[in-house]
Amino acid sequence: MPILNATGVSKAFGGLKAVSQVDFHVAEGEILGLIGPNGAGKSTLFNLISGAIPLDSGTIMFDGVKISGKKPDKICRLGIGRTFQTAQNFAGMSLRQNVLMGALFGKKGQSATQAAADVDEILDFVGLTELCDKQVSDIPLAYQKRLEVARALATKPRLLMLDEMMAGLNPTEVAEAMELVEKIRNSGITVIMIEHVMKAIMSICDRIIVLHHGQKIADGTPQEVSSMGTVIEVYLGQ
Ligand SMILES: Nc1ncnc2c1ncn2[C@@H]1O[C@H](COP(=O)(O)OP(=O)(O)OP(=O)(O)O)[C@@H](O)[C@H]1O
Ligand SMILES: [Mg+2]
Known part of the structure; x- marks a missing residue:
């Protein structure tokens, strides 16, 4: 059973659909990567999961409990x-x-x-x-x-969400950060990580979700996602 399950999650800021009808799950024990161009809605999705901002629509379940609508302190204490x-x-x-x-x-x-x-x-x-x-x-x-x-x-936490923990780090520091993420997962904590450092994402994630203009455009293994034409076009490049 997934530890986190999100359905139809949406958030607009004025006329801007920052997160639009996103469905996804996180399996217990996995390292899930969340990637996409600047402004794709990645951090907004973390803000919605953690309760920092309210959803416009959709539902987020954590460990069988509905967390969408709850305050950040409650969501934190739930894990x-x-x-x-x-x-x-x-x-x-x-x-x-x-x-x-x-x-x-x-x-x-x-x-x-x-x-x-x-x-x-x-x-x-x-x-x-x-x-x-x-x-x-x-x-x-x-x-x-x-x-x-x-x-x-x-x-x-039982689920830890990391928003660009490797941004601005040198290659040695990135390698150390990757080791730490794996150590966290091996200690029994499920991880979702937003990252632009592709080397890290591709080598430590079990699965990757790609957001673009607030929509989920891909969901698969690093190998599957990195060979998808749409993902190469909007984010990875040739
Ligand atoms: N509180 C807010 N009020 C208004 N607009 C916002 C707010 N938070 C985010 N946005 C807008 O929503 C869109 C998605 O932003 P978000 O920070 O989620 O992107 P991101 O995928 O994390 O990008 P980056 O890789 O640059 O961190 C952007 O256009 C951003 O300007
Ligand atoms: Mg961000």
């Missing part, structure tokens, strides 16, 4: 974590405090002691332990992106 295209870390706080926000917020009734233990474990998992007392503003972009992932992981 959907996310990162943002532009890192939304808490400036002026240490890395540890940032992750603690996720741990305290994401799970109701969590004791401070348990939250602190979780934070240590997550900082180690993403490889930020040594930097944990630094301020967000003092660390490079690649670490800020990883910190976003850590804070989302601290909410204990």
Whole structure:
């Protein structure tokens, strides 16, 4: 059974159909890639799933529960974590405090002691332990992106949505980010990732969905999607 199932999901901003009648599912345990040209509606779709903005129409089910119409805090506590295209870390706080926000917020009734233990474990998992007392503003972009992932992981998601975590990273950092995504999946968390770094998408995704002008134009394995004429025409190029 899919962990997430979306049917007829639509969102317009004025006359612009940002997401239009999109149907898709995410199978438990998979890494699903979400690609498409700039402005295709990818981040909007994340905003709709996470409850950051309301749907105009359609239904989103998560683990058998209807989440469309629910508020972001409820959706987070049901087990959907996310990162943002532009890192939304808490400036002026240490890395540890940032992750603690996720741990305290994401799970109701969590004791401070348990939250602190979780934070240590997550900082180690993403490889930020040594930097944990630094301020967000003092660390490079690649670490800020990883910190976003850590804070989302601290909410204990079953589904994690990553919005361009590899944008702006150098090839070594991209390779490290790919390793982290696979490690997250291997820990039992289902992943949806928006990415323009094709090398990463093609090598780690089990399946890829392509959006164009708000519509889903392809859904298949990396091999299937990358050989489709329409996808090459609108996005991948020759
Ligand atoms: N809150 C908003 N208000 C008005 N228009 C919006 C809003 N959010 C997104 N849009 C518009 O909706 C369209 C889809 O935007 P979205 O951010 O989802 O694209 P994207 O596929 O994530 O693109 P990119 O690859 O550049 O991040 C764009 O034309 C964008 O300008
Ligand atoms: Mg985007």
